[in-house]
Amino acid sequence: MKKYLFQPRSCTIFIFLITTLLFSSCDTLRKTPERSTSSRGTASRGRTSPARRPSDRRPSDRRTSDRRTSDRRPISKAPARKPATTRPSTYTRPGSANTANIPQVVQIARTYTGTPYRSGGNDKQGIDCSGLICQVYSEMGVKVPRISWQQSEFGQEIGKIEEIKPGDWLFFVPEAGKEGYVSHAGIVTDVRGQDEIIFIHASTSRGVREDNLFSTYFKGRFVKAMRPF
Known part of the structure; x- marks a missing residue:
């Protein structure tokens, strides 16, 4: 149990x-x-x-x-x-200058005769072609473009060579008989006949001098003429 x-x-x-x-x-x-x-x-x-x-x-x-x-x-x-x-408004308006001042333009331009060529130059120590145009008018109190291609669009283009007068601007291209950019410029100083238009410019090899537009070298390179004023 x-x-x-x-x-x-x-x-x-x-x-x-x-x-x-x-x-x-x-x-x-x-x-x-x-x-x-x-x-x-x-x-x-x-x-x-x-x-x-x-x-x-x-x-x-x-x-x-x-x-x-x-x-x-x-x-x-x-x-x-x-x-x-x-900037463009600082330029003197094309056509506003008195045409009676053209002899003064020629006179001032000729004071630079013999000045050596210097790219970018603006005085009688050395000057280039567009600088000559700019400086001549600057001495007259007139503001114009400094670069040659801008100068070639300033004012009124002259349609015929026979209409070119002293004070007009001439423009040239680098190579004869070919289209190209404006590379050279000058101021007409005297018109002596149909085949003798004298202009002053800053030559790269001889400095500031006067030449004939109808010379062999320049006639083939001439592209246009402008009347700035």
């Missing part, structure tokens, strides 16, 4: 212990994944949310700053463009 009573009690205790362990272990197994999952979710949200917010804001900030800067650039450049538009 004692043996039979002992066995059921011991079995009951044993089963109780096992059940207790199982419930406690299951509770532990359940709680661990929930905590780890929640902690991971919190950690991941903590890492990504701060990283996304600045990246979402920075491009908009950069675009705004770029627009502001681009809007300011034209304002800073605008003053630099104004002188370019006002």
Whole structure:
């Protein structure tokens, strides 16, 4: 009898212990994944949310700053463009000078006779062809273009060689019989006949001198004549 009573009690205790362990272990197994999952979710949200917010804001900030800067650039450049538009107005208006001053033009031009040629020169120490024209009129208080191709568009073009008069400007190209850019210029000083039109110019080899338009060298290179005033 004692043996039979002992066995059921011991079995009951044993089963109780096992059940207790199982419930406690299951509770532990359940709680661990929930905590780890929640902690991971919190950690991941903590890492990504701060990283996304600045990246979402920075491009908009950069675009705004770029627009502001681009809007300011034209304002800073605008003053630099104004002188370019006002330069032509500083020239004396073509045709406004008194034609009675033509003898004075010729007289001043001849004072440069013998001046050596110097590219970019503007005085009697050295001068080039367009510089001679510019300087002669400058001494008269008249402002004309400095570059030869600009001078070739200043004033009124003369249609016929027979109509050329003292004070007119003559223009030439580099090669005889060929079209090209204006490379040389001079001022007519005297018209002695249909085949003798004298002009003064700054020769690259001989300096300031007078030559005949109908000479072999210049006749083939002549392209146009302009009456500035």
